Structures are given as structure tokens and as C-alpha cells.
Amino acid sequence: MTDVAKSPAGISDEGGMGYLISLPRRVVTIYLPLAIFLFVLLFPFYWMGVTTFKPNEELYNYSDHNPLWITSPTIANIRKLLFETDYPQWLVNTMTVAFCSTFLSIFASVLAAYAITRLRFRGAQTVGLLIFLAYLVPPSILFIPLATMVYSLGIYDSNWALILTYPTFLIPFCTWLLMGYFKSIPYELEECALIDGATRLQILWKITLPLAIPGLISAGIFAFTLSWNEFIYALAFISSTEQKTVPVGVLTQLVEGDVYHWGSLMAGALLGSLPVAIFYSFFVEHYVSSLTGAVKE
Amino acid sequence: MAGLFNNRVVLSVLFMFPAASILLLFLTYPLALGIWMGFTDARIGRPGIYVGLEQYLSLFDDDVFWLSVFNTLVYTTVATIAKFGLGMWLALLLNQALPFKAMIRAIVLLPYIVPTVLSAIVFWWIYDPQFSIVSWSLQELGLIDHYIDFLGTPWNARWSVIVANVWRGIPFVAICLLAGLQTIPPSLYEAAALDGANAWQRFRHVTVPMLMPILAVVLTFSVLFTFTDFQLIYAITRGGPLNATHLMATLAFQRAIPGGDLGQGAAISTAMIPFLIAATVFSYYGLQRRKWQQGGDDD
Numbered sequence: 056m057t058d059v060a061k062s063p064a065g066i067s068d069e070g071g072m073g074y075l076i077s078l079p080r081r082v083v084t085i086y087l088p089l090a091i092f093l094f095v096l097l098f099p100f101y102w103m104g105v106t107t108f109k110p111n112e113e114l115y116n117y118s119d120h121n122p123l124w125i126t127s128p129t130i131a132n133i134r135k136l137l138f139e140t141d142y143p144q145w146l147v148n149t150m151t152v153a154f155c156s157t158f159l160s161i162f163a164s165v166l167a168a169y170a171i172t173r174l175r176f177r178g179a180q181t182v183g184l185l186i187f188l189a190y191l192v193p194p195s196i197l198f199i200p201l202a203t204m205v206y207s208l209g210i211y212d213s214n215w216a217l218i219l220t221y222p223t224f225l226i227p228f229c230t231w232l233l234m235g236y237f238k239s240i241p242y243e244l245e246e247c248a249l250i251d252g253a254t255r256l257q258i259l260w261k262i263t264l265p266l267a268i269p270g271l272i273s274a275g276i277f278a279f280t281l282s283w284n285e286f287i288y289a290l291a292f293i294s295s296t297e298q299k300t301v302p303v304g305v306l307t308q309l310v311e312g313d314v315y316h317w318g319s320l321m322a323g324a325l326l327g328s329l330p331v332a333i334f335y336s337f338f339v340e341h342y343v344s345s346l347t348g349a350v351k352e
Numbered sequence: 353m354a355g356l357f358n359n360r361v362v363l364s365v366l367f368m369f370p371a372a373s374i375l376l377l378f379l380t381y382p383l384a385l386g387i388w389m390g391f392t393d394a395r396i397g398r399p400g401i402y403v404g405l406e407q408y409l410s411l412f413d414d415d416v417f418w419l420s421v422f423n424t425l426v427y428t429t430v431a432t433i434a435k436f437g438l439g440m441w442l443a444l445l446l447n448q449a450l451p452f453k454a455m456i457r458a459i460v461l462l463p464y465i466v467p468t469v470l471s472a473i474v475f476w477w478i479y480d481p482q483f484s485i486v487s488w489s490l491q492e493l494g495l496i497d498h499y500i501d502f503l504g505t506p507w508n509a510r511w512s513v514i515v516a517n518v519w520r521g522i523p524f525v526a527i528c529l530l531a532g533l534q535t536i537p538p539s540l541y542e543a544a545a546l547d548g549a550n551a552w553q554r555f556r557h558v559t560v561p562m563l564m565p566i567l568a569v570v571l572t573f574s575v576l577f578t579f580t581d582f583q584l585i586y587a588i589t590r591g592g593p594l595n596a597t598h599l600m601a602t603l604a605f606q607r608a609i610p611g612g613d614l615g616q617g618a619a620i621s622t623a624m625i626p627f628l629i630a631a632t633v634f635s636y637y638g639l640q641r642r643k644w645q646q647g648g649d650d651d
Contacts, residue, residue, distance in 0.1 A: 081448075089445045092438075093456070095521070097461055101476045102485060106477065117488055170367035175361055182368070189379055191632050193580035195601035199608045200385035201378065203394070213480035223379045226371050238577075255363050284467040286583040291609055302469040306587055317477050318419040324470035335465045339458045343527060 103328075106321035107132055114318055132318035133326070136309075142323060144297050147302035148214060150330075151285060152300060155218045157278040160225035164274065167226070168233035169259055172244065183234060190227035198222065198291045205292050208289030215299070216292040220281045228281070229274040237263065273341045276334065283331050301327040381465060387625075389618035396612040407619035416595050417620065420603040427599060428579045434518045436567075439525025444559075446526065447533045457527065464523040472587035475516040479503050479588070503589055506596030509613060513588055513597050519579065525570060532566035533559070568634065576631045577638050580624060 060350045076084070106129040113120040120126060124314065152193045152275070205216045239261060248258045264271070289300045296308055305323035309316060337343060390407055394400025411417045436473035446457060463471060478485055479528045487499040537557065544554045560567075582601040585591065591598035591606060598606070600620055608617020 074548060085445055085448050085450075088441070089450075089456075092442050092445070095370070095461060096460060096519070099471060099478065099519070100462065100466075101475045102478060115483060117483065122483075122485055122488055130363075144430075159374075163374060166367040166369075167371035170364045174364045174370075176361060176364035181365075186371075186375075188632065189375055191628065192379060192383060193574060193576065193628070195580040195582045195604070196386060196624055197379065197382050199604065199614055199617045199621055200382035200610065203614065204378075204382060204385070205388075217460065219374075220378055222374050230371060255359070278467060284469075286467075286586075287605070290586070292510045292607070298386055302583075306469055306473065317480075317483075320473055321477065324473050327470050328466040331465055331467065332462065333500050335461075340454075341460070343457060343461065 066307050069145065083184045100328075103321050103325050106317055107325045109318060111318060131163075132322040134317075135316075136322045136326065140308065140319070141299070141304065142326070145299050145301045146326075146330075148298060149300040149302075149327075150215050152217045152221065153279050153282040155214070156221035156225060156282045157275060159218065159224045160229050160278050161224065161271065161274055163226050164233055165264070165271070166231035168230045168237055169263060169340065171230075172234050172237040173242075173263070174255070186227050186230050190231060190345075192223075194224060194285075198287050201288070202291050211292060211300055212294050214287050214298070217282075217285070219290055220288050220292070221285060225278045225281060229278055230273050232277065233267065233270050236267045240266045269341060272338060273344070276338050277341055280331050386618050387622050390622040391619075392615050394413075394614040394618070396609075396614060398533055400615055403615070409618050411616070411619055411623070415642065416598065417603065419595055420600050420620075421623075422597040423597060424508065424579060424599045426510065427581070427597075428519070428575060431514050431517045431521065431578050432575055434514070435521040435525050436571065438518065439522045439649075440529055442522060442526035443529035443533055445554075447650060457530075461523045461527060463520050464527075468520060469587045471520060472584045473517060475512075475519075476503075476588045479512050490615060494621070504593060506593060508588055508598050509593055509597050513585055517581065517584055520584070521574060523579070528570045529563060532563045536562045557644045568637070572597060572631050572634050579627055579631070 081128065108130065109125050110127060110129045110131065113126060115123075124303070170176065173184075178189055180181075199221055202211075205211050205220070210216045215349045229252065244262055244266075245258050253261070283301075284302065288301050289303045293299050294305060296304070299308065301323070305320065305327060309320050309323055389400070391402055391404060391628065392400035393403045393406070442460070446453070446460070450456060477483075481499060481501050481504060484499060484502060486502075487605065491499070492497045501508060503509045540562070541554055541557050544558050549557065580601050582605065583598060585597055585599055585602045586605070589597045592603050595603075604620035605616040606617075607613045607620065611617070
């Protein structure tokens with residue numbers, strides 16, 4: 056259920072009656088709409104990239120320069136972003152928070168998912184359902200009470216405020232994903248190990264986890280991108296400039312006053328998107344299969 | 353055997369402890385605290401005392417609050433319909449035999465991967481009143497004679513944020529529905545075609561019923577996250593012009609954090625919960641139906 060390429064009974068994507076459609080008809084009904092979709096979905100990224108490398112005189116003069124192209128590219132916007140703002144610090148914050156909260160969530164989720172699917176304690180099914188429900192609780196109704204909690208815990212305006220609160224949406228998601236993976240591992244393997252005298256911890260560490268590595272990678276990628284993208288908690292719990300994350304920093308610190316520096320804003324958006332885009336491109340197959348697998352689960 | 357059983361119970365408790373403690377402390381407790389805060393007059397730096405339904409009564413007479421409810425419903429309904437219509441279309445296109453299929457699928461997901469706020473900033477720039485690339489292109493093509501004020505008037509602004517939301521939401525819907533499409537056996541279509549069904553009938557009577565379970569789940573998630581959307585609005589309009597794009601989530605933030613009125617913000621957030629429960633119940637029945645359709649695998 057987790058891998059699209061290996062969908063049940065080996066049904067291939069090309070199956071069906073596609074061969075009945077003639078080529079001109081295919082062009083009009085399939086390739087043309089698809090090309091329009093891809094154009095619309097990708098255009099904002101192109102525009103982001105073009106604006107980043109444009110000098111100001113091209114950026115704000117559409118009559119002498121075609122806005123869709125750059126005649127004299129410049130890295131002034133990126134240089135300004137890196138050396139005149141706290142952008143590098145925001146990147147460090149975002150990475151720290153993303154890595155720590157991902158690690159914490161994966162650790163807690165592996166144990167919880169294993170207990171629910173394999174130890175099968177009384178009420179395990181109910182706990183599984185509750186964890187699914189927890190994923191449905193959106194951050195926008197939690198941030199106000201969480202803000203007061205974070206303040207009274209004394210971690211307001213620090214990375215800890217985010218590292219401890221991001222798991223509230225990461226753990227339910229990762230646990231749910233890993234439960235699916237653990238269920239797909241044959242139980243007989245564990246029974247054999249139990250009979251051979253392995254302890255539960257040994258089984259988890261030496262049998263289940265190695266077999267669940269694809270699941271761990273998917274959960275890790277998801278958790279990392281979700282915490283990289285998170286906005287509302289980072290906006291509400293952080294106030295000082297040097298503690299901000301990239302999404303919040305770009306939006307709140309680069310847009311001061313009436314003059315928007317679109318060049319550096321777009322540079323900030325581009326540099327903030329690249330790490331997740333690169334990270335994702337390495338694991339795209341895992342990502343797609345677990346995204347669809349998690350929904351089908 | 354008894355030793356093993358004991359061991360298992362102890363292990364279960366130990367294994368559940370990290371996840372359970374984090375979720376209870378940072379999810380369940382704040383959820384309850386938020387509902388409680390809606391009944392107090394808490395402000396930033398002051399815990400607040402119980403004031404009963406006062407916050408809700410003042411919201412009831414608050415035009416801006418009702419406007420935000422209206423906006424949220426319009427935003428959710430229109431964006432969801434558009435996302436599912438277009439997402440379904442894209443999924444059907446991607447389900448065809450295509451060259452570079454894996455690459456196209458990866459590209460399609462990009463809007464979903466990139467941080468929402470950062471892509472929202474790009475839309476903000478695309479909607480710029482003076483330097484909008486969309487206005488420029490339409491003018492070059494001779495379709496309009498003056499630049500469109502995308503974010504200046506209430507309805508323009510509403511449509512603009514809806515378009516940005518749809519742009520970001522299509523990939524998720526399309527990829528999930530594509531996964532559903534790939535589990536439908538081609539033989540069903542062949543059988544329907546032999547019985548004389550045309551393309552629309554095959555879609556209506558084979559694809560849609562077979563997709564219903566996954567459609568219900570994706571729909572619930574989509575409705576839930578669109579309804580509680582915050583970042584896109586905050587990045588593009590911050591609720592303006594004249595509160596025309598304020599959603600309940602952005603209004604709650606506005607009142608609670610910059611405004612300092614935590615009690616009222618919490619009350620607005622709490623007012624979203626009935627809608628979320630409705631969506632969750634819908635999801636539950638969607639899941640049930642799926643089990644039934646797949647032969648009652650109860651695991």
C-alpha cells in the first residue's frame with residue numbers, strides 16, 4: 056500500500072485503453088492541458104528566480120526592459136541579504152529547530168508506533184485513533200494558549216519554544232506513517248526472534264527498525280519539511296530578530312517601511328526554498344509514495 | 353509467560369511515554385486551556401478572570417468577526433471546489449502514459465514542498481499594483497487597458513488569495529488522487545467501454561465510485577487545513593483591505609498577539625472547533641466506507 060510503483064496485482068500505469076486515442080487527440084486533450092498546468096505551477100518559481108537576479112533599474116522599469124528576462128544579471132540582492140541582514144542567522148535557527156524537532160519526533164514516534172502495532176497493549180487501537188485525531192488539531196487554534204505556556208515556561212523567544220512545540224504536529228503524523236510501515240513487516244520475523252530468546256528491545260533495534268528504514272526516511276523528510284515550513288508558532292513565540300526562522304524573518308524583517316525591496320525579498324524566498332527543494336529532490340520517490348501511502352492507510 | 357506479559361505492559365508504558373507526554377503537555381492541555389481562556393478576560397501579561405460568555409457575546413455583536421466567518425466560509429468553499437476540480441483533472445492527466453512521468457510528478461509537487469510563506473511572498477509580488485507581471489502580460493496581449501488592483505478592493509483581494517491557495521493546494525490533491533486512480537483495475541474501464549459507456553459515463557460510474565474513499569479523506573484534510581489557514585493570508589494581505597480577507601485564524605492572531613486580547617483571540621479560535629469536529633466526523637465515515645469497500649479488512 057505504500058509504494059505507488061508496486062500497486063496491487065502489478066497494475067501498470069500504462070494499462071487501459073490509452074492506445075485507442077489518436078495522437079492529435081492526445082495532444083489537445085492531454086499534452087496541452089498538462090503543459091498549461093505545469094506552466095502555472097512553475098511560473099511563480101521562475102518569477103522568484105528572475106527577480107532575485109535582476110538589478111533594480113530593470114526591476115522597476117518595464118517599458119525599457121522585458122520583465123520576463125534579465126539583461127544584466129546581478130547577485131547584489133543575494134549579497135545584500137547575506138551580509139546586511141540576519142538571514143544567515145535565520146537559516147541556522149531554522150536548521151537547528153528542524154533537525155532537533157525532527158529527531159525528537161522520530162524518536163518518540165518510533166517507540167509509540169512500535170508499542171501500538173506490535174506490543175498491542177490494551178487500548179492500543181484507541182490510542183492509535185487518538186493520535187490520528189491529534190493530527191487533525193490545527194496549530195491555528197493552539198497557538199494562543201501555547202504562547203502563554205511558552206511564556207510561563209521561560210522558553211519564550213528561544214529555539215526551545217519551537218523545538219518543543221513542533222512535535223505536536225510532527226509526532227501524530229510520523230506515528231501514523233510508521234504504524235503503516237510496521238504493520239507491513241511480517242510479524243513472523245519477530246516471533247522467530249522471540250523464540251530464539253531476543254528481548255523486545257533487541258527485536259526493535261535489530262529486526263524491525265532495519266526493515267522500516269524506508270519508513271524512517273519518509274517520516275524524517277516529512278518532519279523536516281513540515282518544521283522548515285512552519286510559520287504561525289514561529290511568528291507568535293519569537294520576537295527578537297536574531298532568533299527568527301527563515302519564513303518569519305523574510306516576511307517581518309525585510310518588509311519594513313513603505314518601500315518593499317522586492318529583489319532581496321525574492322532572494323530570501325529563493326534561498327529559503329532551495330534547501331527543502333534540494334533535500335526533497337533526493338528523496339522524491341519516498342516522499343510521493345509515503346504521501347499517498349499515508350492517505351490510503 | 354506471566355513474566356513476558358508483565359514485561360510487555362511495562363514496555364508499552366515506557367514506549368508510549370515520550371509521545372504521550374509531549375502530546376498531553378503541548379497539545380491536549382493547550383487545547384483545554386484555549387477553551388478555558390475563551391471564558392476569561394486574559395490579556396498579555398495578565399492571567400485574567402472568569403467572565404462567562406462575555407467574550408462570545410461581544411463577538412456576536414462584532415461585525416468584523418462575522419465578516420471573518422463569512423470570508424472563511426467563502427475561502428474554504430471556493431478554494432476547495434477549485435482544488436478538487438483542477439486536482440482531479442491533473443490527476444487524470446498524470447494517469448495517462450506520459451514521457452518523463454516521474455519527473456513531471458516531482459515537479460508538480462514543488463508548490464506543496466516550498467514553504468507556504470515564501471511562495472505567498474512571490475504571489476504578493478505577482479499581485480503588486482504597479483509591477484504585477486500578470487497585469488503587464490495581459491496588457492501586452494491587449495486584453496486589459498489598465499493594471500488590475502489585485503489586493504486593493506475586497507472582492508479582488510478575496511479572489512487573489514483564493515487563487516494563491518488553490519495554486520498551493522492542487523499538487524497535494526492531484527498526487528493523492530493519482531495514487532487512488534492507479535489502484536483502479538483497467539479491466540473495469542474495458543468492461544464499461546464494451547457495455548457502451550462513453551468517457552464521461554466511465555468517469556462518473558467507474559472512476560468516481562472507486563475513488564470515493566480516498567476522495568473523502570483528502571477532502572477532509574483539505575477542508576480542515578483551508579479552513580484554519582493562516583500563513584497565506586498573513587503573508588499576502590494581513591486581512592486587508594478593510595478586513596475583507598480576514599479569516600478566523602488571522603483575526604484570532606490579530607486580536608490576541610499584536611492586540612494583546614488573549615481571551616478574545618482564544619474565543620475566536622474556539623469558535624472554529626465545531627467546524628473542525630464536523631470535518632473529522634466526515635473523515636471517520638470516509639474511512640469506514642473504505643474498509644467496507646475493500647472487503648472489510650479491519651486492521
